[in-house]
Amino acid sequence: MKNFQIRSKIVNGVAVLYLKGHLDAHQVARFEKELIRLIKESNFNILINGQDLNYITSAGMGIIMGYIDEVREKGGDIKLCSLTERVYETFDLVGFTEIYDFVQNEQVALEKFSRISPKT
Amino acid sequence: MKNSAVFLQKPDFSITIFSQTQLLKMVVELTRHITSLINFSAAEAQKISLAIDEAVTNVIKHSYDNATDQQITIEYFLAPGGIKIRIFYRGLPPDISDEEINVSKMIKKKKKGGLGVKLMKTIMDSVTYETMDGVNCCEMIKWQKTI
Numbered sequence: 001m002k003n004f005q006i007r008s009k010i011v012n013g014v015a016v017l018y019l020k021g022h023l024d025a026h027q028v029a030r031f032e033k034e035l036i037r038l039i040k041e042s043n044f045n046i047l048i049n050g051q052d053l054n055y056i057t058s059a060g061m062g063i064i065m066g067y068i069d070e071v072r073e074k075g076g077d078i079k080l081c082s083l084t085e086r087v088y089e090t091f092d093l094v095g096f097t098e099i100y101d102f103v104q105n106e107q108v109a110l111e112k113f114s115r116i117s118p119k120t
Numbered sequence: 121m122k123n124s125a126v127f128l129q130k131p132d133f134s135i136t137i138f139s140q141t142q143l144l145k146m147v148v149e150l151t152r153h154i155t156s157l158i159n160f161s162a163a164e165a166q167k168i169s170l171a172i173d174e175a176v177t178n179v180i181k182h183s184y185d186n187a188t189d190q191q192i193t194i195e196y197f198l199a200p201g202g203i204k205i206r207i208f209y210r211g212l213p214p215d216i217s218d219e220e221i222n223v224s225k226m227i228k229k230k231k232k233g234g235l236g237v238k239l240m241k242t243i244m245d246s247v248t249y250e251t252m253d254g255v256n257c258c259e260m261i262k263w264q265k266t267i
Contacts, residue, residue, distance in 0.1 A: 003145060022145055024141070024144050024145065024148075024173060024177070025141045025144060025173075025177040025180070025181065026141035026142050026144055026145070055148075055166075055170075057170060057173050057174060057177065057236070057239075058174055058177075058234075058235035058236040058238075058239055059177065059236075061235055062234075062235055065223065065226060065235070086163065086166055089163075089167075090170065090239075093167075093238075093239055093242045093243065094223060094235050094238050094239060094242070095223045096223065099223055099224060
C-alpha cells in the first residue's frame with residue numbers, strides 16, 4: 001500500500017483534491033504535479049480535503065504557499081477542509097491558519113466557493 | 121529552560137542512514153517510538169518526530185543537494201523529562217537565519233521553502249547548529265511540559 005495517495009475531482013466548478021496518508025518530502029512531487037495540472041486547466045477554485053491525511057511536513061505546506069498567490073490573483077482560492085486535529089495543528093504551528101481558509105467540511109467549503117467566481 | 125547537562129555523553133540510540141527521502145518515514149516512526157519510551161504524549165511525540173523529519177529533510181535537500189549516497193547519523197539521548205537529538209552530516213553547512221519567518225512575505229515571493237526551520241524552532245525548546253572539522257551537527261532538545 002502506498003504511503004501517500006492523491007486523487008481529484010471537479011465538484012460544482014471546484015477542483016477538490018483528496019489527500020490520503022503521509023505527505024512528506026519524498027511524496028511531495030506528486031502533490032505539486034497534480035496542483036500544477038489543475039491550475040494549468042484553469043481551475044482556480046481549489047479545495048484540499050485532508051480527511052484522510054494523517055501527516056504533513058513543511059514540504060507539503062510549502063507547495064500550497066508557492067501557488068496560493070497565483071490562484072488568488074486569478075480570483076480563486078485554495079481552501080482546506082476536514083483536517084484531522086494533528087494536521088491542523090501542524091498548519092497552525094507555522095501560522096497558516098491565519099492566512100488560509102480552513103473549513104470544517106467539504107460541503108461548507110463548496111458553499112463558500114459558490115459565493116465567489118474566478119476572474120477571466 | 122532545564123539544564124542539558126542531565127543528558128549522558130553517550131547516546132541511548134543511534135542510527136546512520138543514507139541521504140534518501142524514502143527513509144524519512146522510518147526516521148519519523150523511530151523517533152515517535154523512542155519519545156514514547158520517556159512518556160511524551162502521543163501529540164508531543166508526533167511534533168518531535170516532525171521536527172526531526174524537517175531537520176533531516178533540510179540536510180538531504182540543502183547540505184547534500186539531494187545526493188542519495190551520503191550519510192546522516194542521528195543520535196538520541198534520553199533523560200528524565202527530556203530528549204536530546206543530534207544529527208551529524210557533512211556537505212554544506214546550514215544557512216540558518218535568526219530572522220523571524222513571515223509567511224505572508226513568503227507567499228508574496230512565491231517561496232516554497234523555509235518553513236521547516238520555523239517548525240523546528242517552534243516545536244523544540246532548543247535548536248542549535250555547529251560545524252567542526254567539516255562535520256555539521258544539528259542539536260535539538262525538548263523537555264516535557266510540567267503540569
